[in-house]
Amino acid sequence: MSTRVIVIGGGLAGLSAALEAHAAGALVTLIEKETKLGGNSAKASSGMNGVQTASQHMLNISDTKLQFMEDTMASGGSLSDRHLVARLVEDSASAVEWIEQQGVPLRLVSQCGGHSCPRTHRIAPDEFGRAAPVGWGIMSALQRKIQGSDITVLLSSPVKRLITQNGRVTGVQLGDDQVLQTDAIVLTTGGFAGKPVHGDNSVLNEFAPKTATLATTNGPWATGDGIRLGQNIGASIRDMDKVQVHPTGFVDPKDPEATSKFLAPEALRAAGGILMNQNGLRFTNELDRRDLVTDAIFRSCEDYQTDRNKTAVANLILSQEAVNNYGPSTIQFYENKGLFRRYSHVDDLAKAMSLDPKFLDYQLKQYDHHAEKGYDQFSKTVFPSRMSDSSAYWLGKITPSRHYTMGGLRFDAYGRVLKETGPESYEPIEGR
Structure with missing residues (x-):
C-alpha cells in the first residue's frame, strides 16, 4: 500500500514537496487555508x-x-x-x-x-524585453504540474490541529472538524510577517511586537499557523524574534499609508538602482545586506508621518541602463501602477525631488566617478550601471517593510521537526 502524505501549505515549498512525494509513489493530499495556491511565493521577484x-x-x-x-x-x-x-x-x-x-x-x-x-x-526577459515575475512564473508552472496529477488539493481548508498518538503524528483535524489520517506530514505553512493578527494568539505580537508598526510585503495569510500547530504538539522553536525588514517596499503615492506594500525587489538595485535621501545624497552601499541598508535608511532619511505612525522614506532612482538591465516591460508594469515615474531629463528628475538640477547632476556624476574606480565611500565595489547623462530616469519612493521571519520550528538538516528532550538536546517528532 502506498504511503499517505499530507502537505500543509500551498506555496513553493508545499507544491515542491507534494510533487516530489507524488513522484516517489505516495498518495498526496495538499491542504491550503486560502481560496487558491501561491502564498508569498507567487509574490517573489528577485x-x-x-x-x-x-x-x-x-x-x-x-x-x-x-x-x-x-x-x-x-x-x-x-x-x-x-x-x-x-x-x-x-x-x-x-x-x-x-x-x-x-x-x-x-x-x-x-x-x-x-x-x-x-x-x-x-x-x-524575452526578445521583446518582457520578463515574467519569477515567483509567479514558478508557481504557475508548479500549479500546472499539480493539476495534471492525481494529487488531492483541499482549498479553503485551515488545519485546526495535528493529531498525535503515542508521540507520533498520525493525522490532521481541519477547521470543519473533518479528520484525515496520514503516515507523514510536511509543514510548509510559511512565516508570520503578514498583517498583525489581533488577539492573544498573534505570533507576531508575541515574538516581534516592535516590527508590528511597519508595513508588510506579505499577504494577510502569513500568520504563523504552522508554528502554532507544531508548538501544540511539543515542537521546539528558535529565533522567533528575528524578523527581516526589507529596505525597499514601494510607497504608493495614491495610498502612502497602506499597511501592505508592493515589494521593490532587490533585483532593482542589482540592476543598478541607487538610493538617495531627501537632500539628494546617497547614504549606503545599495548592495549591502538588507539589515544594513534598512538601518541606513532609518538613519539618513526623513520620516513620513501617517495617521498610524511615521516611517522613513528614501528615493529609488534608475537610469535607462539600469532599466535595460532589469527588463523594460517590468519597469513599465511598476510605472503603470504608479510606483515609478519616468523623467526624460535630469532637470525634470531634480524638480520632482525638489533639488537643484546642477547639484543632482553632480551627485550622479560622482557616482559614475566611483564606478570607474570600482570603489566608493560606502565600500561598494559592484556598479551595475551608469547614472549620469542618462536618456531617461525613473523615480520611486520606498520605505523599509516587514518581509521575512527568520525563526520558526526547529528542524534538522533532513527537514525533520524537532522536540526538546533536554538542555540542547533534541529528537525528531516522527510520523506514523
Missing part, C-alpha cells in the same frame, strides 16, 4: 540563489560553495546553523535545476545584497 549552476557556468560566473557558505554565515552573524547552511549550499544547484525541469528557465543571474558574486537566478 530570484533564487544557487551556486555552480548551469546558468552560472554559461555566463562564466566564477563562484564556489565556500563563498556561498561564507556569505550566508556572515549575513546570519552568530545565529546561523552551520549544518543547515551547508545543506542549503550543497543542494542549491540541484534546486535551481529542479525548477528548470518544471519548465521555468532561470537564465538571468544577478548579484544581490549580501552576495560576493552573481548567484540570484530569475527568468530572463
